Amino acid sequence: MTLFIHPLRQAMGLATFGFLLAGPVQAEQTHYRIDLPAQPLDQSINALARQTGSRILFNTDAAHAVQAPTLHQQLSVEQALRHLLAGSHLSLTQAADGQYLIALPSEPSNGALELDASSVIGRQPVTTTEGSHSYTSGAVTLGKGVQTLKDIPQSVTVMTRQQMDDQNTQTISDLVNRTPGLTASRSPGSGLFIYSRGFSIDTLQYDGVPIPRNTYSLGSYLTEDLSFYDRVEVLRGPAALLQGGDSPGGAMNLVRKRGQDKAVVSLTGKAGSWDRYGLQLDAGGPLNAEGTLRTRTVVSQNDNGSFIDYVRGWNQTVYAAVDYDFTPDFTMGLGVANQKGQARPAMLGLPRYADGGNPDWSRSTYVGADWNRANNDQTSVFLDASYRLNDDWRLKAAGVYMSEHNGATYQALWDALPANGSTNNTYIDWSTDFTTHSKGLDLYLDGQFTGFGFEQTFLLGANYSRINTDDRWARAPTFGADSSNVDHHRPMPDIYGLASRGRGELTEYQITQKGLYSRWSVNLTEPLKLIVGARTSWYDYSYASQSFARTGYSESTTSSNGKVSPYAGLVYALNKQWSVYTSYTDVFQPQSARTSSGSVVEPIIGSNYELGLKGELFDGALNTSVALFRYDQEHHAVLDRSGPMDCNGWYCSKASGKVRSQGLEAQVSGEVLSGLQVMAGYVYNTTRYLEDANYKDKVYSTWTPKHQFKLWADYTLPGNWSRTSVGLGTTAVTGTTSYDHVFDLPGYAIWDARVAYKVSDEVTVAANLNNLLDKKYYQPAYNTIDYNNYYGDPRNVMFSVKYTPEL
Known part of the structure; x- marks a missing residue:
């Protein structure tokens, strides 16, 4: 989900509001794993809305002046908002259409707020898995557009960023070995073949675009680093509708990380058996105050020893993206x-x-x-x-x-x-x-x-x-x-x-x-x-x-x-x-x-x-x-x-x-x-x-x-x-x-x-x-x-x- 902050003017022409609209309204009692640091309230609200796909209308000037507490709990959106607003002078209400309204006592809170037409941005369900702390996703983009798992009449698995990080999943080979229903078969070269239901997956999708990768065994090794992907969506069974003349094994969609609404930086160092070492930098976020220009950079270096005598190697990955x-x-x-x-x-x-x-x-x-x-x-x-x-x-x-x-x-x-x-x-x-x-x-x-x-x-x-x-x-x-x-x-x-x-x-x-x-x-x-x-x-x-x-x-x-x-x-x-x-x-x-x-x-x-x-x-x-x-x-x-x-x-x-x-x-x-x-x-x-x-x-x-x-x-x-x-x-x-x-x-x-x-x-x-x-x-x-x-x-x-x- 992309976040847009748009200036709005009330009849007095003084207040500035932030508007976040993200697809279908979530049920009131939906619970999420919320993980927010102590920060200005407007940043916490933006992050909460991005993670949950909720609609939240709030006064950005007033919210920025409030310091929100750390929040690490399993909560509904309403419960999380009440925790964030505790001790502030801001009020919380929910409109009939499910959208949450946060306002000063003197501001309207009945949902009758009038917005410029250009500020109303239709958004589909959140599919980004970064920061969700979840092993599942409510929707996927593998089948074009955004579809919920329950609406797809075929078997689908999502390997989220959280699960890949927890299992130290670094390569496609690691991913296939850990994904239900998939089998990784070593090729005569350094690569692998990917099988589902007994048949190879010969085409990979990148952000939904299919290109052939396993046309012949020795040329396409499929040794890619997964450090710059947000998630991998896997469909088991034929995918001819969206990929054309293709194997009946299924489809695999690798979805890239993108710059988010908040600046983030992480540095990860690794050391393990057989003299294996790794270092990764992951940074991104908005480059302008409006959040309309966002970037992401991932740099990764790995030195790999092996349990096999003489065998060792290194690999490096550099990735940059702008939206x-x-x-x-x-x-x-x-x-x-x-x-x-x-x-x-x-x-x-x-x-x-x-x-x-x-x-x-x-x-x-x-x-x-x-x-x-x-x-x-x-x-x-x-x-x-x-x-x-x-x-x-x-x-x-x-x-x-x-x-x-x-x-x-x-x-x-x-x-x-x-x-x-x-x-x-x-x-x-x-x-x-x-x-x-x-x-x-x-x-x-x-x-x-x-x-x-x-x-x-x-x-x-x-x-x-x-x-x-x-x-x-x-x-x-x-x-x-x-x-x-x-x-x-x-x-x-x-x-x-x-x-x-x-x-x-x-x-x-x-x-x-x-x-x-x-x-x-x-x-x-x-x-x-x-x-x-x-x-x-x-x-x-x-x-x-x-x-x-x-x-x-x-x-x-x-x-x-x-x-x-x-x-x-x-x-x-x-x-x-x-x-x-x-x-x-x-x-x-x-x-x-x-x-x-x-x-x-x-x-x-x-x-x-x-x-x-x-x-x-x-x-x-x-x-x-x-x-x-x-x-x-x-x-x-x-x-x-x-x-x-x-x-x-x-x-x-x-x-x-x-x-x-x-x-x-x-x-x-x-x-x-x-x-x-x-x-x-x-x-x-x-x-x-x-x-x-x-x-x-x-x-x-x-x-x-x-x-x-x-x-x-x-x-x-x-x-x-x-x-x-x-x-x-x-x-x-x-x-x-x-x-x-x-x-x-x-x-x-x-x-x-x-x-x-x-x-x-x-x-x-x-x-x-x-x-x-x-x-x-x-x-x-x-x-x-x-x-x-x-x-x-x-x-x-x-x-x-x-x-x-x-x-």
Whole structure:
């Protein structure tokens, strides 16, 4: 929510008022975790209104002259205001429309105050999670505009800033491992694949703008720092309506931090196991008295050791953003971020025995060389503009540009260990140099109206995305390696030498998507809402490759024009707290994987059905959901392991038969008791081939566990212990199957904890303890007998000190 202070004049023309209007009026008994320092009353009122989305009209001159007390309690808006006004000469009343009025005894307090038209600014529900001290959000922007969780007929999770801070969630990999329903699968490179319901999430949204990130495994590492994001919104299940030809796994929307109405500065230092250190500065606020120009800056530096021998690295992030209200109705924002890092990584993991047996490597085992290296440099530019046409209609345009370079040179072991006890193996040396340019644009109009006696909302939009790559890679084997005595000091190769004695390719991708989308909802009766939508998509793909010697040129293209993807849902409100829903989503996903003949695998077609129950309890402090889902699809590309490795140095693909993913999801997020914030999610999910020549009745998503339970709870102690908070959580999963279907990985449960203490209102110290029981386990990945078996982190600790001075 953006705060506007507008000068108003009464009939006498003397008094100045501040007016804050934020979406729907909250219920009188809604309770929030209020955390306000001692400061002038007008600043406390502004912060309270921003956090709660309330309407508060007050005399700014009179309020600024009053010193408000510190407030750290669970209160309703009215209770909080009465605490803030205690001992002052100001009076509090509430108008019939729910707006709160704070006035001098001589001022009108009956709600009949007349305002200039330009001062009345329609605002949507507050979605910013900074300062909310909550593990849930009342609304999200993932589906364009602002929607409450209860009104979306699909499963949605919000990872708030508070939860990310409490769990020391720094990267996308950390986030995925802690988000209910998601699975992080290690890629052969330094990055990861994100899976939901057994399917990858290939497109990420940045402030609602979708751009492809996981088009190919080695180029998009998804190693981004989350320090400059306010929250991450995750939708599980197909998101074709708003993202086009996309994976049925879901959508992930990363929402940036923005400058707020009050100046804030925080400095955080961290130190932990394996010589890990970090320092972060986060500052922002208004630059002018009116609060119309706001900025935000985040600078972060991390040095990372590892439990694996030789492995370490560093990364840094610099982010700056500015937002300006040209008028009360028109706002533009610009943000720029640069993230870079260098590391000596452990690539391709560890091999197993040829029969699938576990060699039980030490977790510190490193099979690379001392010259293993990887670097990443990613620059992103964000631009958006929103215009309020009137009280009911808004127009928003946004764009994202991202330039990313990933390079690596490394050694690894390439073969399974012989079952006869021999230690003979093969070194594989790789060198990669990937450059990616991505851009996305999104424009939409949304609003509400009443027609034919029905309350209705309507959304109409268009988006565009393009990804271009300019890549080169080379690899070469060296036979005669000794897996029991790895040589870490072999001569470092260069990419041209590897290409000359092995294989090297120059490759280019270009993928363009365009689409028109719309969504219409109508309240058919007081409790029943119908939601229908559709998207028309255009998709163009091209891929070209040739050897370093500029020979063996090959090219493949595919396109799809005017494909329509329908969407429908029903939401029935049982009462003010509970609603049931059902939804249908159609999936059409062009593919980039190539067959051994050089053609592109035909598009995926599928359909998703979902039935669920959602609850918004304790006036929005707690959100719950339960969903049953079934998704059927055909033609998904699978590796053709019986064919040649002619596709970018790897196996080519072929279309699979019918696949089904189905199961149950249950989630609770928010405050269950006073001071106790919880995020808990359970997922039961099976994926299997219903029809396929080679895989019928086999598991489809080998790294997706059948049972998954994730829990994190943080409790602020009561009474004299209120400066102390304790957290505890677990990630528990059942066993999975290797990608080559040769061996099974056992399930595991990892326990984490946190203890934090507020030394003062400005300083907080904390300790995060991870893998408390020191469980030894392999991470879900493209696990095979030859390579890509990675251990999870052993027991470790991270200490932090956060300083937030009063400004």
